[in-house]
Amino acid sequence: MATARRSRLSLDERRQQLVRLGVDIFSERPYDEVSIDDIAAAAGISKGLLYHYFPSKRDFYVDVVRYSAREMVAFTELDRTLEPPARLLASLDRYLDYVESHARGYLTVLRAGIGSDPEVAAVVEHVRSQMVERTLADIPHGRVDPPAPVRIAVRGWIGFVEAASMDWLEHRGMSRDRLRDMLASQLGAALDAAKAEG
Amino acid sequence: MATARRSRLSLDERRQQLVRLGVDIFSERPYDEVSIDDIAAAAGISKGLLYHYFPSKRDFYVDVVRYSAREMVAFTELDRTLEPPARLLASLDRYLDYVESHARGYLTVLRAGIGSDPEVAAVVEHVRSQMVERTLADIPHGRVDPPAPVRIAVRGWIGFVEAASMDWLEHRGMSRDRLRDMLASQLGAALDAAKAEG
Numbered sequence: 539m540a541t542a543r544r545s546r547l548s549l550d551e552r553r554q555q556l557v558r559l560g561v562d563i564f565s566e567r568p569y570d571e572v573s574i575d576d577i578a579a580a581a582g583i584s585k586g587l588l589y590h591y592f593p594s595k596r597d598f599y600v601d602v603v604r605y606s607a608r609e610m611v612a613f614t615e616l617d618r619t620l621e622p623p624a625r626l627l628a629s630l631d632r633y634l635d636y637v638e639s640h641a642r643g644y645l646t647v648l649r650a651g652i653g654s655d656p657e658v659a660a661v662v663e664h665v666r667s668q669m670v671e672r673t674l675a676d677i678p679h680g681r682v683d684p685p686a687p688v689r690i691a692v693r694g695w696i697g698f699v700e701a702a703s704m705d706w707l708e709h710r711g712m713s714r715d716r717l718r719d720m721l722a723s724q725l726g727a728a729l730d731a732a733k734a735e736g
Numbered sequence: 737m738a739t740a741r742r743s744r745l746s747l748d749e750r751r752q753q754l755v756r757l758g759v760d761i762f763s764e765r766p767y768d769e770v771s772i773d774d775i776a777a778a779a780g781i782s783k784g785l786l787y788h789y790f791p792s793k794r795d796f797y798v799d800v801v802r803y804s805a806r807e808m809v810a811f812t813e814l815d816r817t818l819e820p821p822a823r824l825l826a827s828l829d830r831y832l833d834y835v836e837s838h839a840r841g842y843l844t845v846l847r848a849g850i851g852s853d854p855e856v857a858a859v860v861e862h863v864r865s866q867m868v869e870r871t872l873a874d875i876p877h878g879r880v881d882p883p884a885p886v887r888i889a890v891r892g893w894i895g896f897v898e899a900a901s902m903d904w905l906e907h908r909g910m911s912r913d914r915l916r917d918m919l920a921s922q923l924g925a926a927l928d929a930a931k932a933e934g
Binding site for chain 1: 847857861883884885887888889891892893894895896897898899900902903904907908909910914915917918919921922925926929930932
């Protein structure tokens with residue numbers, strides 16, 4: 539029993555090690571250019587053993603995207619020890635840190651390409667929902683459910699954050715701090731507009 | 737020669753008729769639920785004849801998305817006879833009119849599903865670029881190329897418009913006029929932030 543549990547743990551741990559390696563690989567090179575052989579070589583294992591952990595390159599990739607999504611959400615968690623304006627700025631700093639160091643993966647997943655895979659799209663949608671819920675939970679609106687204009691404003695803002703970040707990663711021309719300030723002020727403006735509409 | 741040109745024209749015209757019918761079909765029913773037989777029946781032609789115009793349902797769908805995208809861009813063209821604030825509001829009114837009357841197609845294309853098809857994704861990207869270029873061309877910035885923060889602000893704003901519109905189409909809770917006003921004020925706020933950053 540103990541042995542079975544131990545080897546099961548090692549299998550999961552080994553799989554997670556490979557997935558973490560995958561995050562690095564896909565942050566540097568496009569999906570189509572990475573072969574199963576490359577992944578096995580980077581991990582220092584045989585292709586056969588890699589297939590023991592993941593049935594296909596696509597399965598591996600989907601797990602990498604899932605892992606990276608969880609990592610990003612955790613990394614950008616709102617820090618409750620900070621006051622609201624600093625809290626948002628700190629979270630956006632970490633968001634931009636994360637997307638900058640995983641630029642290729644971020645762009646691939648948010649554009650079409652392999653990112654168009656339904657399972658990958660579900661991960662993207664899940665991350666968006668988490669970001670929306672987290673942002674809404676941090677806005678005092680005195681109701682269990684936020685008023686519709688507030689929800690629409692926050693959803694729209696997440697769209698702004700993604701689209702602006704993608705353009706910035708591709709073309710730059712603006713410092714990260716200034717982009718962060720623009721993103722933060724957009725949330726304020728969107729919520730003001732939602733209240734004016736409410 | 738004249739006959740050849742005439743029959744070529746009719747072929748194109750017939751194809752476009754079918755595509756326009758497809759816009760209606762896919763605005764009402766999801767892609768997966770529409771069969772080639774349904775399309776042929778709606779057009780009052782045989783399945784064999786439909787295949788003469790389009791090699792597959794997917795090809796037909798991609799043409800429908802392309803047509804609809806062109807239609808939306810034309811429909812939301814900025815009206816130069818109006819002054820800037822009214823011009824933007826009028827264009828947003830028409831945008832929301834269009835997405836409301838093509839809600840299912842809009843949501844399908846902007847989410848994953850079949851919208852994840854690379855050709856469909858290219859159409860979406862092209863529409864976005866056109867909307868960004870058009871918006872940028874309407875902002876006086878005294879340079880041939882807009883400053884990076886302005887470009888990022890406008891790209892971000894298009895992301896806001898799409899994400900807010902999708903949430904609104906799915907969950908409502910806000911009048912169209914109020915959403916339009918929120919979208920317009922977001923562009924103003926984004927451009928103000930870009931200037932502050934500039």
